[in-house]
Amino acid sequence: MATLYDDVSGSRYLSSSISSLSTSRQQSSQIAKAYRQAAQLFLTRRLPEALSTIEPIISPPPIDAADVVGHAPVATASRGTRVKVWSFYLTFLNAVVELGAEEGKHAFGSTRWKQLVSQCRDGSIWDHVVRDGYAGVEGDVDADVVVNLATLLLTHAPSQRLNQQKLETYLSATANPALDVSSHMSSPAYLDKRPGHRRQHTGTDTPRDLEKRIKLLELYTLHVLPRNDEWDYARDFIDMSEVLDQERKEAFLLALHSLKEEKEDTQAREEKLRQQQQEQMEERRRETEAKRLEQSRAQDERRIREEQNRRQPRGSDEPQPTPSQSSRTSRTPAKKPTTPPPGLYNRASTMFANIHTMISDTAHHMTSNPMAFFRTLLFLLAFGLAFGRRHLRERILRIIRSAWDKVRRTVGMGVKVSYI
Template sequence: MPSSTSIATIAPACDTLSSSHIMSSSILSSSTSSRLASSQISKIYRQSSTLFLTRRLPESLSTILPVISSSSDEDTVNDASGESAPIARASRTTRIKVWSLYLTILNAVLELDPEEGKSAFGSTEYRNLVSKVRDGDVWDEVVSNGYGGEGDVDSDVVINLATLLLAHARTQKVNQQRLENYLAASTTPNLDLNSRLQTVQNGARSSTKGTGTDTPRDLNARVKILELYTLHVLLRNNEWDYAREFINISEILDEERREAFLQALQSLQDEQEEGRRREREARLYEEEIKERERKERKEDERARERAIMRSEEEDYGVEESPVIANGNESQKARSMNGSTKGSSARNKALTSTARSSKPPTKAVAPPPSFIQRASTIIANLRTVLENMAVNSSRNPFLLLQLLICIVGVLLVVGKRNVRERVKRLFAQGFAKVQRTAGMGVKVSYI
């Protein structure tokens, strides 16, 4: 009969063996169910991808949603602890394919026209899908339904999530925070064995990545994530100095990659400065064009005003010139009357004294007679004809030009309207001469 000490020693050992047996059997059943789930999920994935390729987005989304949705979302009463989604029990390759397809469908939904999206999904469902992506809630959905924690998310899925938020999120602050949480969690090993055991029993992937760079593929994915984080997300948030500092202190990048990242960052910053400079130049050029157009409009307005004033002055001068002339004449007459009345006696005295004191003048030659004037005109005409004969002998083209000019004048004068216009001009000129002579006679009379 065994002693009490031996019984106490055997009991914990039996408990340990039974617990290890239960763990191994649970792991075995979990792996079997994982293989079964992967085959079923692969079939659903193929159906959904076929629907997506034919642009049947609502059917494709509804086909893949049961795979990525947890049962706790539908029924939280029967299972208070909550069961993970079927995708969490699939293999890594299948998991990446399914989440990548889901994110691709969401990207296609957000690229739809709003009216087309509401028609395809309904107004409420379309708004929910759009807000899920633009607010960054899709990241929580992926982590809670497919992984044990934020650091356990596959790097390819993280790249797709960051790219989706980079294209459609309202602000990149959420994207920056999520990437920082992922980078911090993925580089910190999980030492909580109870949580890892619970994760294995639930069928989800345990956190065994370490630094996340165990294979060259993981290293390339981590470099891609760093590229998205430093050269896109941080720059959208205008954190250039922090991006440069993060690149310098990153342990993932070697010297060659670090130099390439810094050069790309500098080139992007130079492009941004160049773009700002071009925007300033374009704005200044537009302002100069507007100022030039404003000045041209002002000059046109002033020219039109001057033309209007000039036309009004011309019309006023043509219609009111006789009145102005008569007014001037009356003013001159009044001034002359006033002056002559006051100085009539003095003028008489001055004229009498001037006549008495005037020196003897020379004899004035009599004006030429009519015969002398006629002879002078004939002599001048004779001289002109002689000069014309001499010039024509020297230059015969001059005579031809003269004849052409005379013929042209005769042809022009031969037209009736031209003759009438010439007559009107002569009549107007003669009338002006008469008015001028009349005004002169009036002034002299006054």
Template sequence: MPSNGSAYSATLSPTTTAVTPTADGFPPHVLSSSISSMASARTSKRTSPITKTYHQASTLFLTRRLPEALTTLLPLITTPQPADQNGANGSMELAPVARAPRNTRIKVWSLYLTILNAVLELDPDEGKDMFGTQEWRALCNKVRDGLVWEEVVRNGYHGVEGDVDSDVVINLATLLLAHARTQGLNQKRLESYLATCNSPNLDLTQRLNSGSRPSYRYMSPARGAVSGADTPRDLNARVKILELYTLHVLLRNNEWEYAREFISVSSVLDEERREAFLQALQSLQEEQQEADRLEREERERQQEELKRDIEEARRLRAENEKMEQRRLQEEKERKAASAASEAAKQPKGLAIQRQQGPPRPRLSTAPLTLGDRANLMMQRLQGVIEHLSSTFSTNPVFLMRLMAFVLGIIFMFSSRAIREKVQRIINGAWGKVRQTAGMGVKVSYM
């Protein structure tokens, strides 16, 4: 699209010095200009394919058909692949949106960023059902990693960051502010944009007196000849970008002092706006400090509460341990008292046997000799006698029974026949005892 200067040179070129009026009395260049104006007017009345596609995608988005809306819009913002895959012509085409008028271009990119924001706000299960797991994750990572900014600059603005429309920059910064993993990339992108784009020049006197448009730096084909950098609308957009950068992105990165310095030296802000920005920054810092104080107090309160809970748990555990020890001691004493009471009711020998516990099993030894057997019998007889004596002392009833038994024996022995029979038995028994004792003596001697 030629600039105004080239149009003037064409009009004043030597080929147009000899002007021949037409039948209507108009010079030929005026007639051609009128025809061109009428043709452009008729063209503007017709809806362009980009606008039609934009409206279709908008309708799909409003009905929450996000996959269809994104699919419809992608051909407008995607760079077409060249016919020669090797790139023999050396030029890379832009996306169709790059050649659209500024308002249409802003609308298309804004709709694209709005769709991405809606996609990231979906529940993970809902997003995977709509787009599929891989595509949904790819869309989320594109925004969270800040790759969408590079996509917009590359496909829509020929890779020139400063040529991105300010409204698109605002939408990009807002999207990353809401969903990016960190704000470091957002800060770098905004700083790069502010450093490369033209500062707005609202002094119209020089522009009117010069009779020609001021010269700008090289503009990508996406921006065309009219950049719109020197308009009140662009100034407002630049102020909005500064607001996002200084009062949101820098603060998320905890760079309060740098934000204050940037506001103080910014050439875009006048004194009134600069004062408003500084007051807002001070208010946000006070709110942040108050929030930090409340968070610190809440954290300390939780720590104190946790400490009290731990101490209470320790105290309860110590009390439970003491109660358990007391219960075990009482149970032990109760068992001991019960055992003592039961032992008092039983004969002394039996009580001693119970206290001593069950007899230990004997170890296998060599066969006993006759002498050993005799000694063992004497020990057992002695034990029986001691047991009887203890029984007599502790159980008088048993003594009376024994006396009755002895009297019964005496009464039986009062008969002569019985006495003689018992005498024979005793004599035989004593004879066996004497034989056994004699054999034991011989064995001992041997």
């Protein structure tokens, strides 16, 4: 009976294993088929159809009593299939972000496009991959997938703080794997009961693992940490790394030094360019202000000229002085009146001599016609006053007084002769 029971139990176990293997192979075949179809749609730029094809295998089914864990179908696939599916999805997200807002919203709709883009910019895609593809165990994520995740966030995330934190968690988990039995039993590696399946080693057990580890260290020390200005920490991390040999350490340190110099040079050029732009803006501002002042001054002068033209009497031919001429005139000191040229004095002297002769000749006829003398005297007085110059008026008055003295003496002589 015991032998019969063992045979029956062994048959049942073998039948269950064969059934499980058949189901697993069927599911792997479906995952591979969906991956190939999505890749073909992606290559033909039919992005919405590619998304609807790949989503069912990277998203967990609805949680119910029969499936409490709710892992995505890709979680139970082989390592090679997992890497292909997740690498394709990350490449797909990168293409969606690069579509731009207008084309992306046209292809997926505004809400859906923003959801896809936000996964790359806020880093939530990392949590999605770990949760749905690896049962929430950071250390179980394939190194190739981690490289693609870090590269995606490095390209599109505005801040690299989350990327740095995720890489540090992964590097720590793979270097010192935690002995969490419950997490291990819920991981895809434990749930996959296929014969010959062994849990993936994510450290440096094989040359391929070592190569991926070095690639992760390169991303972490030469790209992520410099973006966060962690230059000293990156240098110390390279120096203390047990994975890198001395030759690689020197190469990493040299690359880090070159990156820092390049960033400093770039910052210096940007600062110089910013200063030049500020100087140019200041120069343009001064030129604009000078032009504005010149225009304002020209308008003021034009208004003043128009006001003076309105106040000037009609028929006046004398031009009104401009404000600039008025200001120059006000600043010019008053000049003394100039003396007439010598020719004018000669002519005036001749005229006065003739008048003096006429008065002298007239004086002899005073006794016979005194009214003619007084008319001549009044004419000379009017002429002198009209002439308008002080020194000429004084000279005329001297001539008149002299003539008057002669007339008086002549009259006196005439009286004496008459008396005699």
